Amino acid sequence: MQENIPLLKRMSLGIAYDGQAFNGWQTQPNGNTVQDYLERALTQFTDSPVATICAGRTDTGVHGIGQVVHFDTYANRRLYSWVRGVNALLPPTIRVRWAQEVSDDFHARFSAIARTYVYILRNETHLAPSWVGRAGLDFNSLNIEAMRQAGQYLVGQHDFSSFRSSICQAKSPVRTLELLDIQQQGVFIIFTLKANAFLHHMVRNIIGALVYVGKGRYQPEWIQDLLAQKDRKFSAPTFMPDGLYLVDVEYPENFHLPASAFDLKQPLQSLIQAL
Known part of the structure; x- marks a missing residue:
């Protein structure tokens, strides 16, 4: 009689998390990262060690709704058991949103063709308590149109x-920035950035530079100069992580992953509905 031998398969999960309490995504010796908590839960759920690979590592304080x-x-x-069972073993600030079996050639990082981040900035004198850790803050009067003009220098393929x-x-x-959109709704300034991939701190460094332009410290053309200089020391400081969200990762249709519900x-x- 032939035994039923378990087959190795590849699973993909959609993950959402509030980054305030964690030391970023990537595993660390202190065990207080999103990856650490997720792998512990998966290991307990499957009764065997599980090592995960993500689409994009997020820093301390950065949030994810589309990881x-x-x-x-x-x-x-x-x-549905992968979703409900693993969530039962996770802290409430990390949730599995969906589960899908995928082909062996799927890779969460290398198969991705685009990633989208949203940065939420509240332009007010003090940050509303309910948005502490969830939004960035700048109390200066910001010129939105100047920031939009500056942002367009970054769209396209650049160093x-x-x-x-x-x-x-x-x-x-070298990365290709497909979209940099800036909207204002009341005290909210919402930056949406979509690219094939991002460098470490790239989004927060872009936000910092655009805010400098918004304050009037530099003209929009300064962004073009920064690209040409190719030197981090000439740019603005890295902006705070609080308002940054990884909202979507896009893959080729042949992997049949759930479609994103995020509306660019x-x-x-879309972000408020997902929180």
Whole structure:
């Protein structure tokens, strides 16, 4: 009689998390990262060690509503069980949003063709208590149109060396920024950035530079100069992480992952609904 031998399969999960309480995504010796909590829960759920790979590592204080991971496992569970069972083992600030079995050639990082981040900035004298840790703050009067003009210099394929962290490990500083949209709704200024990939601190460094333009410290053309200089020391300081959200990761249709419900035309409303 032939035994039923478990088959190794690849699973993908959609993950959302509030980054305030964690030391970023990537595993650390202190065990207080999103990856650490997720892998502990998956290991307990499957009764075997699980190592995950994510679409994009987020820093301390950065949030995710559209993070994607993959891992290999012999565990055989229904899709809804992966969601409900793993969530039961996670802290309430981390949630599995969906689960999908994928082909062996799927890779959460390398198969991704686009990533979208949203930065929420409240332009007011003090940050409303309910938005502490969830939004950035600048109390200066900001010129939105100047920031929009400046942002358009960044759209397209560029060497983003002036906007990368000094500890960035990417082999190339060249990235293609497909979209940089800035909207204002009351005290909210909402930045939406979509690219094939991002460098370490790239989004927060871009926000910092655009805010400098908004304050009138520089003209919009300064952004073009920064790109040409290819040197981080000439740019603005890295902006606070609080208002940054990884909202979507896009993959080729052949992987059949759940479609994103995030609306790029209404980023604030989509974000509030997802929180």
